[in-house]
Amino acid sequence: MFRMTQFMKSLAEDTPLGPARKPPGPVVIWNLVRRCNLTCKHCYSISADKDFPGELTTEQVFTTMDDLKQFKVPVLILSGGEPLLRPDIFDISHRAKEMGFYVGLSTNGTLITEDNIKQIAEVGYDYVGISIDGMEKTHDMFRRREGAFKESMHGIDLCKENGIKVGLRFTLTQDTVHELPDILNLMDERDIDKFYLSHLNYAGRGNKNRKDDVFHKMTRTAMDLLFDVCWDHIQRGNEREFVTGNNDADGIYMMLWAKKNIPEIFEGKESELITRLENWGGNASGVNISNIDNLGNVHPDTFWWDYNLGNVKERKFSEIWQDTSDPLMAGFKQEQRPLKGRCAECEHKAICGGNTRVRAYQLTGDPWEEDPACYLSDEEIGVESSDRRVENRPYDGRLKDIKISRA
Numbered sequence: 550m551f552r553m554t555q556f557m558k559s560l561a562e563d564t565p566l567g568p569a570r571k572p573p574g575p576v577v578i579w580n581l582v583r584r585c586n587l588t589c590k591h592c593y594s595i596s597a598d599k600d601f602p603g604e605l606t607t608e609q610v611f612t613t614m615d616d617l618k619q620f621k622v623p624v625l626i627l628s629g630g631e632p633l634l635r636p637d638i639f640d641i642s643h644r645a646k647e648m649g650f651y652v653g654l655s656t657n658g659t660l661i662t663e664d665n666i667k668q669i670a671e672v673g674y675d676y677v678g679i680s681i682d683g684m685e686k687t688h689d690m691f692r693r694r695e696g697a698f699k700e701s702m703h704g705i706d707l708c709k710e711n712g713i714k715v716g717l718r719f720t721l722t723q724d725t726v727h728e729l730p731d732i733l734n735l736m737d738e739r740d741i742d743k744f745y746l747s748h749l750n751y752a753g754r755g756n757k758n759r760k761d762d763v764f765h766k767m768t769r770t771a772m773d774l775l776f777d778v779c780w781d782h783i784q785r786g787n788e789r790e791f792v793t794g795n796n797d798a799d800g801i802y803m804m805l806w807a808k809k810n811i812p813e814i815f816e817g818k819e820s821e822l823i824t825r826l827e828n829w830g831g832n833a834s835g836v837n838i839s840n841i842d843n844l845g846n847v848h849p850d851t852f853w854w855d856y857n858l859g860n861v862k863e864r865k866f867s868e869i870w871q872d873t874s875d876p877l878m879a880g881f882k883q884e885q886r887p888l889k890g891r892c893a894e895c896e897h898k899a900i901c902g903g904n905t906r907v908r909a910y911q912l913t914g915d916p917w918e919e920d921p922a923c924y925l926s927d928e929e930i931g932v933e934s935s936d937r938r939v940e941n942r943p944y945d946g947r948l949k950d951i952k953i954s955r956a
Contacts, residue, residue, distance in 0.1 A: 550745075551799045551829075553779050553791045559825055560807060560814050561783050566821060569828040573621035575839040575870065578655075578851050580628050581610065582635040583843040587657055588693045604843045605862070607637045611644060613841070613861045618648050620867035628655035628851075630843065633665070642672040651675045655718075659697055661704030670711040677708050678745065680718045681735075683728040691724055705739060716743030716790075721771055729771055733778050742789065746775060748796035748905075748922060765924035772799060772924075776806045795852075797831035797901035798923045804900075805929060823900075831902030835881025839870060849881060852907045877916060881906075890919030896931035 558564060583601040605613070617625070625645050632638050633656055645652045652672070658679035661669065669677070679701055682691040688698040708715040719725065719732055729746075736744050748768070772793075779791040793799045804822060807815040815822070835849035845861040847869045848854055856877060859869035873879040880887050888903045895901075904920035912921055927934045 551793045551797065551803075553775070553793060553799070553803065554783065554789070556800070556803060556822070556825060556829075557776075557779055557783055557807075560811065560818055560822065561780075566824060567828065570830055570833075570837065572623055572837055574617070574623060575833075575837050576624040576626065577617060577622050577866075578626045578628055578838070578840045580630065580840070580842045580851070581605070581632055581638065581641065582630045584634045585630040585657070586634065586659060586694075587631070587697060601843060605845050607640060609845065609862060610637075610641055613845070613866060614641075614645060614648060614650075616861075616865045616867050618650070620870070622650070624651040624653070626653040626655055631657055631660060633660040639668050639672060642674065646673055653678060656680075656704075657692070657697070658701035658704035660700075661707055663707070666707045666711055669708070670713055674713060676714050676716060676743070678716045678718050678743075679705055679708075680720070681705075681732065682720050682722075683725045684731050684735075687725060687728055691720075691722075702739075705741065709740065714742050716745055717741050718745040718747060720747045720749060721768070722749050723767070726767055726771055729774060733774070736789065744789070744791050746771075746791075746793045748794065768796070768922075768924040769802070772802055773806065776803060776810075780811070795905055796922055796924075797904045798920075798925050800826045800829060800831060800900050801897045801925060801930070805925075826900040829900070831900055832904055832906065833902070834906060835878050839866075841866065849877060850907075852905075853877075880917065887917045888919075889915070889917050891923065891927070891930065891932050892917075892919040894930075894932040897925075 582604060614625075627638070627642060627645070629635070632654060635641075642652060642654070652674055653676040654669070654672075654674045655678045658681075661679075680692075681698070681701055682688050685698040688701070689695050692698075705715055705717070717732070717736060719729070721729070733744070735741075775791060775793070782789050782791075804819075804826065807822070808819075833850075834853070838850050840848040840851045840853070841861060842848065842854060846854075847858045847861065847866060848856060849858070858872070858875055858878060861869070873882055886903050888898065892898060892903045892909075901923075903917075904923055906916045906920070908922050909918040909920050910916040912918075923930075
């Protein structure tokens with residue numbers, strides 16, 4: 550995850566330079582249930598509205614939580630499917646909070662209603678993330694259910710009314726990119742605390758529908774907009790958080806954006822910014838980010854569901870996670886990952902960490918090949934031009950001349 554606001558604030562303010570990112574244990578994104586009331590086009594878990602046999606019992610979840618706590622895992626993100634469809638979700642959530650985890654709830658928001666909002670508030674989730682992928686017509690199409698947008702927005706309103714920190718998650722695709730300005734305006738109108746832009750990753754339905762992914766020029770234009778909006782909020786003293794995920798080239802592109810758009814500030818802080826970005830280090834799959842699925846299988850992150858490292862029913866998570874006999878995990882944990890192509894030659898790989906490996910794997914069969922979704926030019930990353938790159942489709946310019954409110 551690229552914490553855009555944090556890095557931009559370091560340019561706007563004199564903030565101390567911290568150490569390299571070395572959390573005590575990995576963040577665990579836990580897909581507690583695969584059942585879901587929606588069938589979204591980009592779903593990496595290919596969830597459906599049915600029961601899936603073999604899911605972890607409450608007792609097995611609690612036993613795994615004990616191991617995670619001992620292993621010094623700091624964060625649990627409880628996800629699905631739709632986690633609110635799991636009958637024991639509040640029992641699990643309360644226990645996680647009592648054990649001292651930072652606990653997030655990742656939901657589509659449609660099932661947050663007047664009937665359960667008090668239960669949600671009583672848990673004391675540190676953060677509730679709700680997915681909104683465009684305005685009403687686009688969102689309902691993307692989520693494949695009419696009325697989903699209204700239900701999710703109602704869930705957001707209920708969270709706000711009950712003092713729960715809530716964030717809006719938006720996946721960038723050709724279907725949704727043209728409504729990014731409207732979504733950012735919606736953030737202001739509803740006074741939503743956090744915005745998370747997810748680049749499309751090639752897993753599950755997201756892989757089946759990867760033809761809908763945005764392409765390099767479109768991504769750059771969308772990121773220019775997001776950087777502009779984030780910087781504007783910082784300049785106005787607004788406490789709103791902007792983050793992105795699944796494309797660690799964002800860190801390098803933010804540096805290039807700052808050099809171009811705020812040169813008078815960038816010139817005095819270039820070296821410090823580079824150090825901050827290298828301390829972040831980009832892609833953390835297999836190191837600082839992990840996944841447990843509904844059956845108890847452990848994966849390097851949520852988008853590696855086709856790649857199992859072991860199962861917590863048979864072996865402790867802490868043992869699975871430290872086992873580098875697996876070749877993929879061994880590569881992830883190397884100080885210098887065995888990258889190939891443009892990624893190996895890139896002069897900024899210390900910032901992005903080689904970007905997202907699952908896209909390379911899905912397109913080439915080799916997890917260490919170059920990431921086709923890197924939207925930086927050869928010149929920007931200091932490599933010789935090559936005709937090996939994934940062909941870029943024409944950009945239709947739908948984000949040009951955008952207007953963002955300043956509410």
